Amino acid sequence: MSVVDSLWGVRCVWLRYFDVFRKSLRYYLVTTFSEPVLYLLSFGLGVGALVGTVRVHGMETSYRAFVFAGIVGQTVLFQSFYEAAYGAFVRMYYQKIFGSMAVTPITLSEVLWGELLWDATKATTAAEVVTLIGVLLGDFTPGAVLTVLPVAFFSSLLFAGLGLAVAARAKSIDEIGYPQYLVVFPMFLFCGVFYPIETLPAPLQWVAWALPLTSVNSLVRTLTLGFPFQPGAVLVIAAWLLLLVAYSRRAMFARLVK
């Protein structure tokens, strides 16, 4: 099986998702972009007016700019996790389309790559919209629209891996609630979206650094606000990315192929 054939299969699957997206564009625009925009308005403008500025790593920045950058990371996390966890579970379990695609000249491996890449594409697009808003409002450096792109994409792929792994292991759709409330929400609240993690007690900071979202936020703030680059962030993201993508594919194969 040649690489070209495999890429063709992945592309077929990706185009299937894109076609669904295109056909229900209004629904997706509202559901994909309303959440980050509401967070931006609520925390950026509301809490931002209250807090004024924050000082991190010796750098002074407006709270609005700080939280905008955090919302980029939050968007990456939520959009890719939900699409891969709930979306893929519905496609795999209720629609059974993984099985129906994988008896054509497309293989299950290609279906899963297509799924992960689509989830990452969708989340990256949403994160780019938030970044663009930050640039237009003058909070982010203009180049951020380009420089954030690879970080957003690989981080989205990472959280899509988390979501797909959850979908593969969940016995029912309700079980997705466990990792959602025990892993995703804690990351959202403790990994530096709304405040610098340096304000947390030391043990909690270590936990926060072990979780991937802290590293995503760190890189995004380096690229959008010029915060100091923390090389460890790249390693943490790379490690979680490889682990979760490999595990999610393995778990999905184990579930579907007997």
Place this chain on the structure above:
Amino acid sequence: MSALVPLRVSRLVKTYRIRSSDTRDGGALEAVRGVSFDVRAGECFGLLGPNGAGKSTTINCITGFFPPTSGEILIAGVNVHREPKKARAVLGVCAQDETLDTDFRVLDQLVRYATFFHIPVEEGRRRALALLERFGLSDKAKEQVEALSGGMKRRLQVARALISRPRVLLLDEPTTGLDPEVRRVLWDILMEQRGEGAAILLCTHYMEEAERLCDRVGVMAEGRILDVDAPRELVGRHIGQGEVAEEVRPGAIWRRPANLEDVYLKLTGTRLHALEPA
């Protein structure tokens, strides 16, 4: 000349590993225990058997979705597990479950499915419209799948299996839940496909369907094919050519010609009532 046989299943064995704690036989379930058969071009081959006989497992191995424990499956001479893309290019599958893509409308999903077989959108559209016409679904082309009745969904799923003009067609209980009229339309379509040279593997619980459509039938139980032959030959061999008498209600005896169902019940041993040659 295996290359000329559209579908060849050779000594297929499939053992499932079971992880749950309540397994009795060492955590393994032998679903298929050495099954061999060919389906020739222009032949409809039926697989009959009770639930759990191994029919769906066999189908899942033929599609290349499940790897066989041992044995070999050749589709148009190509090993489906070594070269799944090549083998499945000539394979059409209608699974037992409803697997329609509910994110697409009726026509769109046939066109989308066609792209999985390298069929360009325009050509896929032409084929899809012709299939919808043939299956009596033309006026549903723009409908959401969810808006279709169960019988219409079933027809659509069979139509989808035909969009690539497959040389080998796998149909797992395609007529379940269809009313008699629609079932006959589907039978006609399947016989057209056979007439055009398709090799059809049909799993069904309807004995009349198997008797009508299938050139040969394999009766399966507990992972093995117990006997294979033309339906009339099987009836003659296992029941005899005469009539059978069956007590259908207390005191009500029916006399009728022996049929495939009698063979099925005799071979698979699930018969609860006595059946006596008249």
